[in-house]
Amino acid sequence: MMTTVLFLVVWTVLLTPCLLVQEEPSPNITHLTFKNMDFAMDLYRKISSYHDNNIFFSPLCLSTVFTSLSLGARGSTRDQILKGLNLDLLEHQGTSSLIPELFQHLQRNITQDNALMFHQSTALFVGQDFEIEMAFSEQIKKFFGADINNVDFADPKVSMATINEYVRKQTGNKVKEMVSSIEPFTKLMLINTIFFKGTWELPFNPNNTENARFYVDKYNIVQVPMMFKDDKFYMTYDKELKVKVLHLPYVGGSAMLIVLPDTDTDYTEVDEEITAARFIHWTQNLKKTKLEIHLPKFKMEQSYTVQKILPELGITNIFQDTANLTGLSKSPGLKVSEVLHKAVIEVDEIGTTAAAATTVGITAFSLPHTFIINRPFFFFIYHESTNSLLFMGRVIDPSKC
Missing domain, CATH: 2.30.39.10 (Alpha-1-antitrypsin, domain 1)
Incomplete structure (x- = not known):
């Protein structure tokens, strides 16, 4: 049986001009950000174990894209995602939609007063011969504001140009080429981007x-x-x-x-x-x-093939032939082949730009x-x-x- 490949891409840009909370019956944003932070620290330690070089990444970008993907995962595949993200205990106290709802509320809280230049986006690029489940489509739109676009993966040159143009636009032109190749059996690409531009309250001269x-x-x-x-x-x-x-x-x-x-x-x-x-x-x-x-002052651009790191946090099933993504599509043999995460930061006198008891x-x-x-x-x-x-x-x- 031919294996269908799902290609997952995560992009982050950061631009900068150069409580410990006890568990409550109903998890809230504070619980979510606390769990996300510990996930960030765990992921950092896995990355740092590979080398002694500079490190830069967006834990929010990664946790957002995998939480959105969990909407289409079932069984042990979904359980591993939530546990690996350190979010499984939150769901034990609520419904299956609680965690996506918390991400939705968090996004609104961060951007509510428009004082912070912060933009996060999620997009699905779907092959022309690939059908996604209506429930998954509706949920990823509802909770993550996802754009869903059809592309012809059989024409890799055109599909790569379309996807890279989307990434360039969402990251303030900081990433000019996110995707350099597409596997022949790719059916879907899930992309999450974060663009942040911060100006120092007390700028440097x-x-x-x-x-x-x-x-x-x-x-x-x-x-x-x-x-x-x-x-x-x-x-x-x-x-x-x-x-x-x-x-x-x-x-x-x-x-x-x-x-x-x-x-x-x-x-x-x-x-x-x-x-x-x-x-x-x-x-x-x-x-x-x-x-x-x-x-x-410093600039940094870091790229990670996250599928090599996440298994160390217990997220393994989704990369194997036994992956259960039937909530995303009824197409057989669906799995994630690759997870790309790229993060860029620039810190100078004006602020920072960037495309964890x-x-x-x-x-x-x-x-x-x-x-x-x-x-x-x-x-x-x-x-x-x-x-x-x-x-x-x-x-x-x-x-x-």
């Missing part, structure tokens, strides 16, 4: 940007353009992890949280300790202080007057009122971004 040293490790030092700002910022210190945490707000209710290990702390020691609970504790213990900020030792003791980010660090871009983690990454060498 470009005239103060100078080349400075960045210590990749004890043996490697690179020169990078280092931005400078002298003002009042919120920060805290995690005594247990030995990291400084800096909050840099964007206009419109989002922020970048920078986590900088102490000079005698290896960033790999921090990897295993970052959780949603710790992230919330950091944000709840921020204190305003007068600081001199030294932050490197334990007791921790956080103190607000006498804080330093300077915050010099001249060694490997972590960063998180999140929507503050919902604590929704939009993007996360680490910078090991900004000269290679």
Whole structure:
């Protein structure tokens, strides 16, 4: 029997001018963002286990696209998706439509006041000879506002041009070619894009940007353009992890949280300790202080073939011949062949552009007057009122971004 291939593409762009909650009977957005954050941390650790390079991705983009795909999954295929995304416990307290509804409400909360330049889109590109189930079509439109388009996958040149044009448009022309090839048995492509552009509330003066040293490790030092700002910022210190945490707000209710290990702390020691609970504790213990900020400008473009990583989180069935996607289509032998995730970020003086409950030792003791980010660090871009983690990454060498 010929195997039908479903091709899944995830795209993300981020552009930046350079609580721990107890379980309640009815899950809400706070529960969703907390679970999404822990999924982000789990995924980050899997990615970081492959290399010691720069990392950047959108956990919200990935969790959104797989949640939308779960609408068409059945049996163990669906169970694995929800468990791998860390969302299965939410559904135990509600109906099968609860999780998609929470994603729908989250999207509305993030964009409700139009102050934040944030756009997320979902699209289905369906082969001309492929029929999707009406219920799936209606649900993905309802909960994720999906556009459904017919393309002729038998003509890969035309179909690739159509899909890449869609991605270019949705990502502010930051991604000019997302798809470079299409497998011959492709029947459907599911695409989710996020475009974010954040302007610093306290922008850096470009005239103060100078080349400075960045210590990749004890043996490697690179020169990078280092931005400078002298003002009042919120920060805290995690005594247990030995990291400084800096909050840099964007206009419109989002922020970048920078986590900088102490000079005698290896960033790999921090990897295993970052959780949603710790992230919330950091944000709840921020204190305003007068600081001199030294932050490197950087650009980063990262691509991941996620089907090689997700099985380590327990999502395996959907990539195998035993996948059950009968809620999406009655066509036999349907499975996901590939998951592409691409994320781009640019941080400069104006802002950022871009196409995760334990007791921790956080103190607000006498804080330093300077915050010099001249060694490997972590960063998180999140929507503050919902604590929704939009993007996360680490910078090991900004000269290679």
